[in-house]
Amino acid sequence: MAALTVQSISKRFGQVHALRGVNLKVADGEFCVLLGPSGCGKSTLLSIVAGLVAPDEGSVLFDGRPVDHLSPRERDVAMVFQSYALYPHMTVAENMGFGLRMRRVPKAEILRSVHGAARLLGIETLLNRKPRDLSGGQRQRVAMGRAIVRRPNLFLLDEPLSNLDARLRASVRLELKRIHQQLQGTVVYVTHDQVEALTLGDRVVVMGEGRIHQVDTPESIYGRPQSTFVARFIGSPEMNIFRGMIVHQDMQSWFRGPGFVVSLGQRSFQAGEAELGVRPEDIRTGGPQAPLTSNVQLISHVGSEKIVHALLGDDPITFCVPKDSQLKPDERVHLEMPPEQLHLFRKGIRMD
């Protein structure tokens, strides 16, 4: 297994900038998740690391050695594709053993590795079938199996779970985590699903528009987003963000939004234009002494709780209430935003 370094990689497809100067370090044995909306360049980055696509600028290093001049074969990485890309004319066993056969591994050893991987994934009974006779979940396992029979420098996974239904996805996610702990491989995992990213990753890399916005632990990505882009992208329902001013008055800082004022408590910030972010689940409803009043517009049930869409001053606001709440549309609700749960941004960048 190897450590991966990506140095100022840029790639254009015609007029489209897929990647703009991306830098990234992934430690040996780390599970690193690239997270971002569709079209943010994360899959392109993966293809560049694998050597399938040549970057316009920049360099890829394995264990500190540049591999830019090496073919995919020489880089010795294993990749799992979103579409699985199983060889339709080969059986499951042949699919899984193909990489070893191409590397002239003795037959007996191929057989042993394939059976080992099949046991790990629970697909031993499928080894003689063709891909067309498998279900989606089984194909996904075979695609994983094809990657893990080899001992590659890197595992690259490109949205491997996106074609599975929700229940299967959750169970395979757990399995992936278990397999990673067992194999101790370096993994770069691409996804647009934040739940996948936060549950799987040792570190999460949030990408958008060809740039890396934040590289952090799942806790920090959620708890301390470094930009409004990350703040909006992570969390469901989406974080509330208000434009306004930070002002100093009565020995403390306040955020003055359109039609409301919030105390920033003991935290002090430079006065001036700013954006206030607060997650729906951090907002508390209170009695009449709570400082903010909102008008409820719409309530949606999500089972474990209710999500309320309301107006705070002129701006829409979203917050969560317990599932047994009796709140109704057109009611007035008093809200409280605990100062320590507020995120403050200036020009899209976190202020503290």
Place this chain on the structure above:
Amino acid sequence: MRRERIEKILLIAAKAFGLLFFLALVLFPFYWMIVSSFKPLEEIMLHPANLGLNLARIDFEAYRAVLFDHGFAGYILNSAYVSLITVVLTLGLSIAGAYAVTRLRFRGQNLMSTGILAIYMFPAIVLVVPLYVIFSRLGQRDSLHVLILVYLAQTLPVALYMLRSYFRSLPVELEYAGLTDGCTRWGVIWRIVIPLSAPALATAALYTFMIAWNEFLFAFMFLDTPEKFTLSRGVVQLSSSVHLSKQLVMAASVLVTFPILLLFLFFERHLVRGLTAGAMKG
């Protein structure tokens, strides 16, 4: 209700009639050819309008005469040689060429890609005179190998075109998977692209074989020595000879037609079936 029934019956009857009519139109010449080839000469002379075949009097004499007295055994070998070499060369070159224009980036790629069909737009009749002159001057005209070269110019554009559109339909991820699994570019073509393209390759091979097997114009112009004649050239030679004997020409025609027919029946399954089922998410 009643009217619908009548309409339905009429429609079925019309369909059946149409099918039978065109089937007869297509099959009759073949039937006539085969039946005539099995009849002794005097029967054709006595009853030229007799469509039936007396099974007790089937006669293989015409085939024997055509094959051994008129040199058709040699013509078959010549045709087979020319056709098979043309098929092998066409497939080899068009696989490499079609792969290059679909998957590799190089200068002039678009020009190559669109130029392929432009070559095919020159009719053979335009090319035959200049080529005749060129190869005559080179002193190489009367040769099966030159014929193969000329046939390649006709088969390659179409084979390239067919394979190009098929290669485009193959998911590129399969090739990426092959590359990361440790194949070289040639390995990807040999182990992934070619096995998956079997239907397209069979079609291209059949098409090429048919062109080369049936080709007449160039064979007629280029070949002088009777030992080098191909089948179609031989049939013309036979039918233009003075002592024209009908059942001999018919037997020769059967010999020209049947290999193609058999090939078609044999390859038909492969032409239809797609092979990429199961590769993708599905």
